[in-house]
Structure formats: C-alpha cells, structure tokens
Amino acid sequence: MSYKRITLSQxxxxxxxxxxxxxxxxxxxxxxxxxxxMISHEVNRGAMAGNLGLAGTENVQGEDQKKLDVLxxxxxxxxxxxxxxxxxxxxxxxxxxxxxxGASGRYLLLFDPLDGSSNIDINIAVxxxxxxxxxxxxxxxxxxxxxxxxxxxxxxxxxxxxGSSTMLVLxxxxxxxxxxxxxxxxxxxxxxxxxxxSEDASEFAINASRSRFWEPPVKRYIDEALAGTEGPRAKDxxxxxxAAMVAEVHRILCRGGVFMYPVDVRNAKQGGKLxxxxxxxxxxxxxxxxxxxxxxxxxxxxxxxxQGLHQRVGVVLGSKNExxxxxxxxxxxxxxxxxx
Ligand code: F6P
Numbered sequence: 001m002s003y004k005r006i007t008l009s010q011x012x013x014x015x016x017x018x019x020x021x022x023x024x025x026x027x028x029x030x031x032x033x034x035x036x037x038m039i040s041h042e043v044n045r046g047a048m049a050g051n052l053g054l055a056g057t058e059n060v061q062g063e064d065q066k067k068l069d070v071l072x073x074x075x076x077x078x079x080x081x082x083x084x085x086x087x088x089x090x091x092x093x094x095x096x097x098x099x100x101x102g103a104s105g106r107y108l109l110l111f112d113p114l115d116g117s118s119n120i121d122i123n124i125a126v127x128x129x130x131x132x133x134x135x136x137x138x139x140x141x142x143x144x145x146x147x148x149x150x151x152x153x154x155x156x157x158x159x160x161x162x163g164s165s166t167m168l169v170l171x172x173x174x175x176x177x178x179x180x181x182x183x184x185x186x187x188x189x190x191x192x193x194x195x196x197x198s199e200d201a202s203e204f205a206i207n208a209s210r211s212r213f214w215e216p217p218v219k220r221y222i223d224e225a226l227a228g229t230e231g232p233r234a235k236d237x238x239x240x241x242x243a244a245m246v247a248e249v250h251r252i253l254c255r256g257g258v259f260m261y262p263v264d265v266r267n268a269k270q271g272g273k274l275x276x277x278x279x280x281x282x283x284x285x286x287x288x289x290x291x292x293x294x295x296x297x298x299x300x301x302x303x304x305x306x307q308g309l310h311q312r313v314g315v316v317l318g319s320k321n322e323x324x325x326x327x328x329x330x331x332x333x334x335x336x337x338x339x340x
Contacts, residue, residue, distance in 0.1 A: 116244020127246025
C-alpha cells in the first residue's frame with residue numbers, strides 16, 4: 001500500500017496556504033470532520049450499542065425520530081459548538097436555531113445530522129449533510145432571518161456517507177473532493193480528487209410509488225426513459241432508489257444519473273419533500289461544482305430566496321443534459337398550459 005497519501009488535514013492546510021487564509025476555514029471543516037467520524041462510529045456499532053430503533057419522539061416536521069437521529073444531532077451540536085467557529089446552527093431535528101453563546105466565529109452551520117434514516121435499522125447507507133454560511137458583519141444571530149440566505153451564498157458544503165466505507169465529500173467552491181475514512185488510523189484520505197458528473201446518463205432515481213401524483217413533465221420524462229430503445233430516447237435506462245439522498249447523490253457523482261424528488265400533487269401544499277436549507281442547497285452546491293445541475297424542476301435551486309428554515313422544495317439534480325431536458329419538459333408543459 002502506498003503511503004504517499006494526502007489526508008483531509010493536509011488537503012485543508014494546502015488550500016489555506018494557497019489562499020493565504022487565516023486558518024479559520026480549516027478549523028470550520030476540522031470540526032465537521034471530527035463530527036462525521038464520531039457519527040460513523042455510532043452508525044457502525046449499530047445494534048451492538050443499542051443504537052437502532054425509535055427514540056420515541058418526533059422532530060419539528062412531525063416525523064418519528066430514530067435513536068441515531070437524536071444521537072447524531074447531539075454529536076453535531078456538541079462537536080461544532082466547542083471551537084466557537086460557528087455563531088449559530090440550524091438542524092433538521094431542531095425547531096429553532098441553536099445559538100452558541102460566546103462564539104468568536106462569524107459562520108453559520110446548517111445540517112441534516114442523519115439523512116435517510118429509514119435505512120438505519122436495515123443496515124443500508126445513511127449520511128450527514130451540511131452547509132456553511134457567513135454571518136454578515138454587523139448582524140447578530142439572534143435575528144433568525146440571517147440564516148435565510150440563498151444557496152449561492154454558501155461558503156462550503158458537503159456530506160458524509162456511512163456506507164460500505166465512510167466518505168466525506170466536500171466543496172469550498174473550488175470543485176469537489178472525496179475522502180475515505182481509514183478506520184484503522186481514524187484519518188480521512190483523499191481518494192476521489194476533483195469529482196465530476198458525466199453530462200449524459202441513462203440512470204434515474206425516483207420514488208415510483210408516487211407516479212400517480214406526478215406532474216405531466218415528470219411523467220413524460222420517466223415514461224420516455226421506460227420506453228427504452230423502442231421509445232423517443234432510443235436507449236435503455238436503469239433505475240435505482242436507495243431512499244437516502246446522500247447515497248443517490250454519491251452514486252451520481254461516481255457514475256452520473258438523475259435524482260428526482262419532485263413537487264407532486266400530494267406534497268405540493270408543503271412545497272415538496274426535501275428541505276431547502278440543509279438538504280437541497282448543499283447538494284445543489286456540490287452537484288454544480290462537479291459540473292452537474294440542480295433545479296426544482298423549473299428553477300435553479302441555489303437562486304431561491306429562502307422563506308423559512310425548514311422550507312421544502314422540489315429537487316431534480318444530476319447529469320447536466322438530463323436535468324436540462326427535464327427543465328425543458330417543464331417549460332414546454334407550462335407554455336402549453338398557458339402558465340407563462
Ligand atoms: O427525508 C429525506 C429522505 O430520507 C431522503 O434522503 C430520501 O431521498 C427520501 O427522504 C426518501 O423518501 P421516501 O421515503 O419517499 O422513499
């Protein structure tokens with residue numbers, strides 16, 4: 001085995017030296033690194049540590065919390081508050097923001113501590129998603145609206161995937177890099193430098209059990225894909241559904257494809273299923289940095305002006321040419337229905 005490996009710490013330090021930075025940014029991501037290692041450890045111990053099953057509580061969205069949802073949330077809050085890098089945090093599991101009193105840092109952290117938690121008890125991949133924003137000068141974070149910044153304002157974003165191996169995938173706006181956790185020495189190693197999403201693909205991920213609720217442009221795209229070589233696309237498609245957005249995005253970064261959780265007639269009242277601030281925006285940042293596209297179906301996700309911390313949104317992301325096609329289908333449908 002080669003020992004000429006680049007660890008996440010070295011990678012962050014290199015970036016810091018290149019940018020002539022103060023080290024604050026390196027420190028922000030170091031907090032996340034430690035957090036994800038600890039959550040990975042708890043996910044791995046699973047049933048042995050009594051970590052599976054329901055916690056007996058509900059989160060702010062009225063969803064049953066798993067024990068690991070609660071534990072991962074506590075680890076995130078504790079590990080990222082200690083350094084004082086973050087002035088405040090927002091989590092999928094907390095109704096209101098968590099202010100870190102006495103923090104010297106001017107950054108805000110948003111996170112989904114454990115994404116895809118229906119997979120926990122069945123030993124299938126889950127993950128953590130995070131997004132980092134600046135706390136603008138002269139504003140104090142007791143003003144909650146400071147979190148409501150569009151995705152284009154993110155300074156960094158990423159996810160950890162706890163799968164057959166644990167990986168941390170990051171962007172700071174200079175491409176996307178993936179690090180694999182060497183469990184023996186407890187160090188993340190750069191294994192996937194400069195990840196890129198292929199422009200074309202023939203694999204899609206959507207929860208097809210909702211097909212009767214889909215809008216016509218979504219139905220058109222999927223019907224055409226299902227028609228395969230005999231259909232208008234003249235090629236066969238493959239389908240996947242892991243039920244953890246982290247795993248779907250990771251697959252798309254590795255071999256292309258499209259992931260869709262669109263607004264449909266059943267979830268339209270809530271605005272969709274996935275959360276804008278700590279699911280859609282960070283994933284959109286990563287996907288765009290890897291050369292892909294991320295839209296609601298109609299609009300670019302990162303341009304949306306957030307209206308609320310737990311706002312939901314439709315998500316279509318992945319290989320550029322496929323996502324562009326889906327956007328075109330929405331535009332053609334809207335034009336024919338006289339919507340614009
Ligand atoms: O809540 C987020 C999430 O778990 C995503 O990670 C995943 O893509 C989706 O929900 C799964 O939804 P469903 O339960 O409809 O399969």
